[in-house]
Amino acid sequence: MKTKTIKRKKEKASITIRDFFKQFPTDQHCLEHIFTIRFGQGHACPKCERKANWYKIQAERAYSCQWCGHHLHPTVGTPFEDSRTPLQLWFYAIYLFTTSRHGVPAKELERQLGVTYKCAWRMGHEIRKHITQVDGEFPLFGQVEIDETYVGGRKPRNTGRGRGAQGKTIVFGMLERGGQIITKIVPDCSKASLYPVIQENVKQGSTVHTDEFPTYKLLKTKGYTHQVVRHGNGEYVQGSSHVNGLESFWARLKNSVKGTHIHVSKKHLGKYAKEFEFRYNSKAKPISMFPSLVSTFAKPSI
Numbered sequence: 219m220k221t222k223t224i225k226r227k228k229e230k231a232s233i234t235i236r237d238f239f240k241q242f243p244t245d246q247h248c249l250e251h252i253f254t255i256r257f258g259q260g261h262a263c264p265k266c267e268r269k270a271n272w273y274k275i276q277a278e279r280a281y282s283c284q285w286c287g288h289h290l291h292p293t294v295g296t297p298f299e300d301s302r303t304p305l306q307l308w309f310y311a312i313y314l315f316t317t318s319r320h321g322v323p324a325k326e327l328e329r330q331l332g333v334t335y336k337c338a339w340r341m342g343h344e345i346r347k348h349i350t351q352v353d354g355e356f357p358l359f360g361q362v363e364i365d366e367t368y369v370g371g372r373k374p375r376n377t378g379r380g381r382g383a384q385g386k387t388i389v390f391g392m393l394e395r396g397g398q399i400i401t402k403i404v405p406d407c408s409k410a411s412l413y414p415v416i417q418e419n420v421k422q423g424s425t426v427h428t429d430e431f432p433t434y435k436l437l438k439t440k441g442y443t444h445q446v447v448r449h450g451n452g453e454y455v456q457g458s459s460h461v462n463g464l465e466s467f468w469a470r471l472k473n474s475v476k477g478t479h480i481h482v483s484k485k486h487l488g489k490y491a492k493e494f495e496f497r498y499n500s501k502a503k504p505i506s507m508f509p510s511l512v513s514t515f516a517k518p519s520i
């Protein structure tokens with residue numbers, strides 16, 4: 219029984235390119251998909267307030283009310299609003315984000331989609347913003363690893379935290395073993411910066427694993443069980459106390475930033491971290507990554 223489940227999971231690990239083109243053969247199919255998700259036939263018209271059938275208006279990304287002719291624009295409030303890039307290319311770009319393990323640099327989008335670098339860059343950023351919205355965050359509980367890392371800038375001369383961090387962005391991570399990861403950009407590693415983030419994202423009663431950084435000593439007084447691994451003593455795994463899950467997450471994030479994205483500014487690093495977070499959080503169900511990204515759009519404001 220167990221073997222069967224594993225086999226089925228393997229077969230359906232991710233959506234194939236054939237599945238993609240079968241579901242979205244044209245721009246029209248993409249628009250119809252967005253319309254159905256956000257409105258759907260029978261949606262009450264915001265103008266005449268009657269339940270209506272909606273008819274696609276030719277050559278426009280709009281649908282018209284059967285009763286009063288009012289127009290609905292399904293892409294308003296989505297990453298595709300104000301973009302003249304064909305919707306199918308947008309969907310395909312999203313598809314690439316969900317099939318790549320290391321992130322999709324703008325150069326790659328430019329090459330695969332045949333758009334300008336500027337357009338590819340903008341698409342990447344809009345998609346990352348969208349990913350941030352879709353990747354919901356629930357408080358973590360149980361065995362939770364906490365760690366922070368410095369990304370970008372030049373290598374610090376000394377290894378002490380707080381010092382040598384200039385020009386670098388601090389990414390703070392919380393990882394529930396066997397569960398989800400949450401990352402946040404923090405201004406520094408002071409108590410005032412870290413504790414509100416921990417308390418908001420990790421439920422009290424959890425066992426929190428950290429290294430020996432002094433700021434974490436207070437965890438015990440905040441309703442957590444605290445386990446320390448002492449990197450300074452060359453100790454990386456002490457019983458179950460380690461932050462290896464986060465260490466490997468940091469390695470993947472940093473390699474990607476270094477290798478494929480050339481330079482990620484401080485301003486945008488949070489979105490890159492979220493992209494990796496989403497990929498990590500979806501790893502148990504990669505098949506749902508693409509559908510969830512093209513099925514979750516902000517609710518229309520009308």
Ligand SMILES: [Zn+2]
Binds near residue numbers: 264265267283287288
């Ligand atoms: Zn109407």
